[in-house]
Each structure stands twice: as structure tokens, then as C-alpha cells.
Amino acid sequence: MNVISMDCPQCGARAFVRSSRPLSNTMRELMFQCRVLPCSASWIANLEVARMLSAGGVPNPNNPAPLSGRAELERLIAIATSDPRQLSLDHEH
Numbered sequence: 001m002n003v004i005s006m007d008c009p010q011c012g013a014r015a016f017v018r019s020s021r022p023l024s025n026t027m028r029e030l031m032f033q034c035r036v037l038p039c040s041a042s043w044i045a046n047l048e049v050a051r052m053l054s055a056g057g058v059p060n061p062n063n064p065a066p067l068s069g070r071a072e073l074e075r076l077i078a079i080a081t082s083d084p085r086q087l088s089l090d091h092e093h
């Protein structure tokens with residue numbers, strides 16, 4: 001299992017999340033605490049969805065995170081192939 005960690009901004013030791021809370025559906029606030037004595041510094045960091053690599057099978061129109069170039073291409077293809085008004089490029093004779 002992967003555990004979110006980051007280096008302590010004070011002493012540089014690896015620190016881990018002690019608690020977290022959602023700020024929105026794309027951002028979470030994380031509280032870190034350094035485990036090294038006598039440092040024991042604590043701080044708040046934000047974890048935010050930077051961009052979507054894939055829109056997934058259940059796209060959310062209210063998701064403000066931008067799509068990566070490939071995900072945007074997949075979204076446009078899905079729209080083009082699902083719109084019945086779209087002319088087909090396949091020809092049947």
C-alpha cells in the first residue's frame with residue numbers, strides 16, 4: 001500500500017499524513033507531522049487533482065479538473081461516435 005509522505009520542510013526527514021479533510025471534490029487538506037524528535041514540526045498541505053489522465057467510464061460534468069490531451073481526445077471521440085446526428089464515415093453499398 002502506498003502512503004502519502006513528504007519531506008519535513010524544517011529538518012528534511014520523511015513525514016506522513018496524520019489527518020485530512022476534503023475541501024472540494026478535487027482538493028483535500030492534509031495535516032503532516034514530522035516524526036523526528038526533537039523536530040516534531042507540523043504543517044498543512046493541499047492535495048489537488050491537477051488534470052485527468054482519463055475521464056473514466058462515468059464522466060462528471062461538474063469536475064473542474066482539466067483533461068490531459070489524450071483524455072480530451074477520447075472525450076471528443078466519444079461525443080462524435082455517440083451523436084446520432086453525426087454523419088458516419090462508413091459507407092455501405
Ligand SMILES: [Zn+2]
Nearest residue numbers: 008011034039
Ligand atoms: Zn522535521
